Amino acid sequence: MSQRWLSRYLAGDRASVWHEMRQRGNAIRRDPELEDEAQQVCDEMARRARQNVEVIVERLTADGYRFHTNDDDRTPLTPHYPPTARASELVDWLDRRFGEVPLTLRAWARGVGDVWLVGSHPEWPTAAEADPLVCEVEGSRYPADQPMTDYYAGELEMWQETGDDRLLVLPLSPDGTHKASRSGGPPYGVIVPDGCADALFAAETTSPFVEYLNYVFRNGGFPRRTGTQNEWRIRHRLAKDLLPL
Template sequence: MDFLARYRAGEREQVWAELVALGAAVREPPLYQDAQAVACEIMLRARYNIALLVERLQQLDFVFVVGAQGAWNPCTARELKLLASIEQRRGPLPIVLRAWVEMIGNVDLRGSHPTLSNYYSLGHATTRGPNSDPLVLGMVPYELSQLPCIDRKQQIFLLEVAPDSCHKSNYSGGGDSYMRIPSAGFDAPFGSDDWWDGMCLIPYLRECFAWGGFPGLRDDPAAAEAAREELAFLTQGLLPI
């Protein structure tokens, strides 16, 4: 049975682990086509979940920093062109990150809600929500020449994909979260000042969906309990990835 069939049959974590373990060999035919198909299947599920979360957050009167229409947008033509330039001149992105950029784009769940999240310049009625590290992930717009390089000899660059948890709540914190490129594998770990440092993209997304888009609540039991009903509503029927 191929990887895609196994993934669809429910072997999601095992298939992901096996594809990651292949390293750069995952790009060799015929494995590459199968790996791409799995990545597309994952992102179809993730896209469904994100659409559902944005819709349900609106029903909960969540105040988005970028507005509900800006909470999820596909990459612009300029961003896709930049991505092509990055891969051509700096090396490949992990297969699943490239699939995210192509199929989903930019997601920004920063905002304010009494039990779910806080953004310091917004507020929500008379109560502030918790600092819940909402899901924010996408292409940070910069020119190719501005891509940070951490090793000139080895030509290792950093692709910044999200602010840190403090900046997500609009107060000073650490640096942006990133992935190193080139990265020829199926998935790769983030570099971050937050709890997800060293975690790969797909496990991170699993954690995000398990917490309704607000994974920082896992480290705040009191806030998680206060948001229990909202979290049950947000996570109901989300597809496992």
């Protein structure tokens, strides 16, 4: 194969590889060889993203950071649930039900798991307002009798009932304002159906999922500036030596 996307990605030619894969659009899913190599790149992206998440969680924990719900109760939460065997079943179900989901979303669900960085930092009182990274596909922290397939099916049904031309966004995270326990806008998520290699991530703006993640990791998991005294120092330390995707 002439592309050799994975070897080029590993050699550091990441931007060109993502550009070329995005240029293929959903045609990348019609060629088994192209799809396989693109999925390998996406899986390597997920491996790096998971390492970044684990490093950030470790550093925040060492700071005395408390991970908790985005409400007044502040119920303690586990910040990272690695994927389970159900993750592959879920993304296959999403592919069938929503008419294909992007390869980067499949890779995240199967390789990273569920991430929730909302919480309180002892030296950064406005950390929850910095839009901490949340990306929950499998829904591991929710009760077993509330399967994510039911939740996603309900979102699809509500979208179909509206009868308008809005794009369907598969919700993965509360928006930045909700993370800070205030009333906000619609949740962040990826646009579906979409058979492309990289997802379009709809947040405050819409951008390729990998571009969004790289921006988040360059900021230590907290991409929104809050203007407090210790913010830059903490953010800089959290982001130190994280892997580019």
